[in-house]
Amino acid sequence: MSARQPSPGELLDAAIAKDRVSLARLLSVVERGGEQTGELARLVYSSEPPYTVGITGAPGSGKSTLTNQLVRAARGGWTEPAEAVPQVAVLAVDPSSPFSGGAILGDRVRMQDHATDPSVFIRSMATRGHLGGLALAVPDAVRVLGAAGFPLVFVETVGVGQMEVEIASAADTTVVVVTPGWGDAMQANKAGLLEIADLFVVNKADRPGVNEARRDLEQMLDLSAATDWRPPVLTTVASTGEGVDELWAAVGSHRAHLAGTGALGRRREARVAQELRRVLVAKVLEEVQEIGRGGGFDEAVRAIAGGALDPYRAAEELLDAGRAALSGPRAGAAPR
């Protein structure tokens, strides 16, 4: 075994040849961020992105069990590309967890369901706190999985913050999972969920209150602006698999709708615009950190504290100086 680290390109070639260890290492590259991410992005953004299904909902709504069931349904019902065994990937995203990549218990527990199935790849992702974090890492990870040959990726988010909802809604089809009695718990977020949902699922439909939950959702949908796709409200019992095939069929209907109306392309362009904005922000924030480490920054702080300068003028001067310094070496540097 060579001591040399394989390059992202070598790892991607191995991942395409179904080497799962190389795929996992590529996702770690994405998770870490940094220089190799740019190199990897150049390799994977030329591929067709996989079809992405986002799954979001409150803690305890049964998202993980439902995702496992959807994987099962997809493995049975997925017919393109016309390979005998379509590959399915699950990204389980937990922005609140400092752990990542297979290290957490959840992964091991979840893997058991599909452990004997080499065509299912499950991976937890968590931020390591670098700039941009998960909002950058998840779309890159989806692209890596697409380039590695997965035509279908589930992105499940654990948690209900703004970030989780944003990540899950950056999918081709977004499934919002609620449970009977959800109305009170998610009152504050109803409008937001309505905005991102392509499908609603009332999970744990064997509990009391399922009809009220459905009616509540349908009334919300009645009151919202009419569009060419009204999110259907489905019911499932993920623990038994009840209703999962119907849910998977509804995902297929939504996919057909997007493809038929040209909305898929528009949606993906909007997502790319969002990604590009995030990368821009991350890049300029890196620049600010760089400036903060420089001697000019400390000088400026002393000048402001001494009343000789104000922070706005100081910021302009630092940015101008930083750019002047950058533009020289950067122009001549080899592309990373």
Next chain:
Amino acid sequence: MSARQPSPGELLDAAIAKDRVSLARLLSVVERGGEQTGELARLVYSSEPPYTVGITGAPGSGKSTLTNQLVRAARGGWTEPAEAVPQVAVLAVDPSSPFSGGAILGDRVRMQDHATDPSVFIRSMATRGHLGGLALAVPDAVRVLGAAGFPLVFVETVGVGQMEVEIASAADTTVVVVTPGWGDAMQANKAGLLEIADLFVVNKADRPGVNEARRDLEQMLDLSAATDWRPPVLTTVASTGEGVDELWAAVGSHRAHLAGTGALGRRREARVAQELRRVLVAKVLEEVQEIGRGGGFDEAVRAIAGGALDPYRAAEELLDAGRAALSGPRAGAAPR
């Protein structure tokens, strides 16, 4: 009355001459952000900043009543500068409120206590959602008040999020207000509060559990790293004024400690560094928004969606192009 809007400089001159309407308008300039902020900053950052006392704590801890009582104590006990009537300002910061500047009920209610006292100025601040928001606006507002002749400013934050704590802790003396039984409610945030507190106050000390709350805090302090200032734990009943004079005396002791050890200067430099970092971030984010509005951005999105480009390379190209375009006119432009 002229239709011409007075400049920040004219408003500041009027504010120094104790025109409260002009002062309020200056604070609105700060709140709005934008171009005039830079002009105003140049005027006010050359003045000595006022002594700033931050007051933070959970909702319902009685912060507003306590702040009113501290204003009363300060008006009696403040001896420098040696004017007959020292002026005191209160900034009540509510990051969660979309309202601002005197418009909210709270202001009117609070004003009643000091309505007949022309030397007390109370102002609510809320973000209007511009970049940088309150974290930028509050330090600028404090500087404006200092330049207008207020030697003492209380910054009270409503709410307990990260932002509120950050704002309150950007003070010379930070008072953390808790109530009997606070332990459970703020368990998660204890370490953070310990980090920012210069003084702890157990308010509503006429309720059961005050001794437990004190003991709890003292134990926390026993366990934390020793520094040259151990935050005292005081008790108050803000509604009756009990303990407020002692609290105000403790603020004075902390101030004397900071001045005697040279810590005041170091603390203010650290705050300036934090402000400068925030201004830098706000400026580069503005740049990203500018880039996002340009035609090159849409072109880049189409190229990425078509697989011809990746977001990292696109971001670099857009930033380089944006800077090349900026460097021309900017260099020759009149200083704002």
